[in-house]
Amino acid sequence: MFQPSSYQRKSRIAVGRAASTREPEVISQPAAGGKGAGSVPRKPLESGLYRARPGAHIDRMAILKIARMGHPVLRQRAAEVADPKAPEIKRLVADMIETMEDAHGTGLAAPQVHVSLRVVVFKVMGVRAGDQPGDGPVPLTVLINPVIEPLGPETELGWEACLSVPGLMGAVPRWTRIRYSGVTPEGERIERVAAGFHARVVQHECDHLDGTLYPMRMTDLSLLGFADEMRRAAPPAAGGVEAAAEEAEPETVEA
Numbered sequence: 001m002f003q004p005s006s007y008q009r010k011s012r013i014a015v016g017r018a019a020s021t022r023e024p025e026v027i028s029q030p031a032a033g034g035k036g037a038g039s040v041p042r043k044p045l046e047s048g049l050y051r052a053r054p055g056a057h058i059d060r061m062a063i064l065k066i067a068r069m070g071h072p073v074l075r076q077r078a079a080e081v082a083d084p085k086a087p088e089i090k091r092l093v094a095d096m097i098e099t100m101e102d103a104h105g106t107g108l109a110a111p112q113v114h115v116s117l118r119v120v121v122f123k124v125m126g127v128r129a130g131d132q133p134g135d136g137p138v139p140l141t142v143l144i145n146p147v148i149e150p151l152g153p154e155t156e157l158g159w160e161a162c163l164s165v166p167g168l169m170g171a172v173p174r175w176t177r178i179r180y181s182g183v184t185p186e187g188e189r190i191e192r193v194a195a196g197f198h199a200r201v202v203q204h205e206c207d208h209l210d211g212t213l214y215p216m217r218m219t220d221l222s223l224l225g226f227a228d229e230m231r232r233a234a235p236p237a238a239g240g241v242e243a244a245a246e247e248a249e250p251e252t253v254e255a
């Protein structure tokens with residue numbers, strides 16, 4: 001399903017820009033196999049600057065444009081990746097990681113960069129980790145075709161933000177403990193038990209693969225608001241959610 005030309009990329013190296021420079025030229029592309037964004041004409045990936053050094057672009061990464069709520073790519077079910085070890089997937093993953101780091105996110109799903117494939121990347125920094133089993137720091141992880149299974153009926157509220165819903169934060173109920181699995185671009189299978197923030201990040205990212213954004217999971221929309229307003233005042237009380245709110249850093253919660 002994946003086609004190398006299905007998303008736009010442009011090497012910073014090739015155009016000689018600073019690492020933090022956004023690339024406004026990177027435009028939304030139709031998702032692989034999708035219908036919703038089909039009005040944008042495709043442009044050959046290897047056109048222009050890449051011609052100068054054939055093959056050299058493999059090592060380069062690109063910061064991709066992030067789709068925002070309302071774009072159809074965020075509403076559709078992303079397709080399974082037929083070959084997780086394909087070079088195109090490695091390149092997509094590298095670009096997603098660079099995009100996530102540039103945005104100071106803690107996770108990113110492929111549909112957020114206009115690629116409708118079941119790929120997510122995430123990490124849990126030590127400052128975000130809790131003390132229950134499965135909620136420790138997690139190194140940068142790539143999951144292809146991930147599957148989530150809740151371990152028990154318990155849910156908990158916690159603050160979330162999303163790079164595709166910029167500026168907002170909201171309290172979202174999530175499974176407290178889950179088991180998740182997936183495949184890496186090296187073809188290795190990952191299976192982990194997760195709890196707390198770790199479990200929340202994985203559920204948030206995998207929701208993107210099914211066209212679900214966190215506000216769609218919220219049960220009390222009075223707990224949705226602009227992050228700067230909610231930080232200025234004390235966030236509204238919501239059961240056990242206050243403790244999480246003290247640490248809420250939407251730019252690092254995402255998502």
Ligand code: NI
Binds near residue numbers: 161162204254
């Ligand atoms: Ni998100």
